[in-house]
Amino acid sequence: MKKKTKLAISALLITGLLAGCGNSGGGNSSAEGNSSGTKSEKVTLTFWRNSGNDTENAAYDKLVASFNESHPDIKVEMSPIPYADYDTKLRTSIASGNPPDIMAIDAPNMASYAQAGALQPLTEYFKKDGNLEDIPESTIKTYTYKNEIYMAPLTESSIALFYNKKMFEAKGIPLPSKNPDEPITWDQVLEAAQKLNDPGKGVYGIDPAQGFGNAGGTAYFKYPIIWQFGGDIMSPDGTTSKGYLDKPETKKALQFFSDLYNKSKVSSLEYPPDPFPNNQLAMTIDGSWSLGNYADKFPNFKLGVDYDIAPLPKETQQAVANGSWALAVSAKSKNPEAAWQFVNYVTGAEGSKTYCSMTKDIPARYSVAKQFPELNEYPKNIFVVQNQKYGRPRPITPIFPQMSEAVNKMIEEVTISGRNVDAAVADAITKIDKAYADLPQK
Incomplete structure (x- = not known):
């Protein structure tokens, strides 16, 4: 993507x-x-x-x-x-x-x-x-x-963890491995983000998934976090979310994501333009396409000097969206x-x-x-x-747009509105399963 x-x-x-x-x-x-x-x-x-x-x-x-x-x-x-x-x-x-x-x-x-x-x-x-x-x-x-x-x-x-190298070094935080098979954990990300977070100076610890945008962006940036915690979105045949979106591991991932904004407050719902290359964001999850963008638009923000890249964090497993x-x-x-x-x-x-x-x-x-x-x-x-x-x-289903909209809304409700995870998940499952039930049959 x-x-x-x-x-x-x-x-x-x-x-x-x-x-x-x-x-x-x-x-x-x-x-x-x-x-x-x-x-x-x-x-x-x-x-x-x-x-x-x-x-x-x-x-x-x-x-x-x-x-x-x-x-x-x-x-x-x-x-x-x-x-x-x-x-x-x-x-x-x-x-x-x-x-x-x-x-x-x-x-x-x-x-x-x-x-x-x-x-x-x-x-x-x-x-x-x-x-x-x-x-x-x-x-x-x-x-x-x-x-x-x-x-x-x-x-x-693909996407990866971009981090401000100078900020890490100034705080004495060990630099993440560059080995694609050796990611740091989300708990380690949180620990580093808490040390680097300084909202009073306009600096936040991490943007974990490129903020909140359309449902397509949610699918690409946020589903991997659910997978990394061992959770899932839909059944392998793409017919239901029951038994997958409501897994304990999925709910744990959702709560962790919400806590970044609401409990530890190392993430913000709004950032100024280009916060990472402007040294206002210590870590961000971003895509391979941004390497060229930073080189072209921010020539003084140099890879290997000001920032570096590490594989996506994991919790119980590594995962990244493809396609x-x-x-x-x-x-x-x-x-x-x-x-x-x-x-x-x-x-x-x-x-x-x-x-x-x-x-x-x-x-x-x-x-x-x-x-x-x-x-x-x-x-x-x-x-x-x-x-x-x-x-x-990402879930292979003929109702991908409806599914993605439901999951996007669920994440926003839990993170932005503070809704109970169990209730938000239950509503999302109802919407997704109804969309599949309403699918015209060949």
């Missing part, structure tokens, strides 16, 4: 729209004749994706052009769509029975599209030539619904084999290397990550190893 990722509109709306799809239509594929007058099938595939930054757009332009040149029997026509319009336009095209052959979808929204029958299963394609063993098992699980793989991953991102935008093939495509060729070309080892060499993203594949020296050295190795060894899917 990149920081720009937002929560898609309700899965019920998605599923409702998709349930109205007829069986006519089927991908925007076509055949062309050649100049000699003989019939030569040339497949044209439409590919929709959310428009990214200039570097991402250039990387996709290069991959599409390279694929078209090396596959004279296939022509891919790519349509970058503005981010704000992408979800609505994609849902509408699917509901009208005229979707693109290939589409980019954010990982948490995969199950809603798969449940509605909008995606082509890719399991057999992957087994044939997708080099599955080159992708972490936890990553593949992120794109699997009801035992079928529906999307092919290209990149990953990003990935490529899917429409169930209505008239040419799924050709569509898979393109998807496999882009997300395979060579395509991934091309893309990540330009964007500096973390590749989803082991073999590609090994080819970039900087990804195997501090600090980026922390993000890579965490993702590969301790990554976990």
Whole structure:
């Protein structure tokens, strides 16, 4: 997930729209004749994706052009769509029975599209030539619904503990290990935060999860804390939160998180702009994308001098959320084999290397990550190893938006409003289970 990722509109709306799809239509594929007058099938595939930054757009332009040149029997026509319009336009095209052959979808929204029958299963394609063993098992699980793989991953991102090195040294606090397999515990984080916290001088101990924003941000930054305490959000099949969200370990994590703000007061509900690089925040949980941001915008706040990075804290176990935008093939495509060729070309080892060499993203594949020296050295190795060894899917469920909203509200009620954990959890479970019960069945 990149920081720009937002929560898609309700899965019920998605599923409702998709349930109205007829069986006519089927991908925007076509055949062309050649100049000699003989019939030569040339497949044209439409590919929709959310428009990214200039570097991402250039990387996709290069991959599409390279694929078209090396596959004279296939022509891919790519349509970058503005981010704000992408979800609505994609849902509408699917509901009208005229979707693109290939589409980019954010990982948490995969199950809603798969449940509605909008995606082509890719399991057999992957087994044939997708080099599955080159992708972490936890990553593949992120794109699997009801035992079928529906999307092919290209990149990953991750989060870690950023800490102010000079503040730690001034207080004589031992620096956290840089070893991705040796995180400090949340109890150690709290102990350090209490020593570093000085609200009178405008300095807070830690922002544990990038504050309070939309539910999508909650899922990426706050679910790992629940997992790290041994808790959970939903059942593995994504049908209920009963027995998972109400686990004692989940409630312990919620109480610990709330206490950071309300009991020990080492966290604040509001921070000034850019508190970490401005030395107003001793620790923060932040993403791999912030390394470039700090280097560009705060050149005097230097890695290794002013701040350093450590793996995400743990309590009973290590855990980090995985999953990003990935490529899917429409169930209505008239040419799924050709569509898979393109998807496999882009997300395979060579395509991934091309893309990540330009964007500096973390590749989803082991073999590609090994080819970039900087990804195997501090600090980026922390993000890579965490993702590969301790990554976990956010709940794979067709009601992800409703589930995420309910959990987001639960955390806000417990932390901001001081609501009893048991009551807040019970309400969240009721909302989540009702949303699944109301899900239109295929």
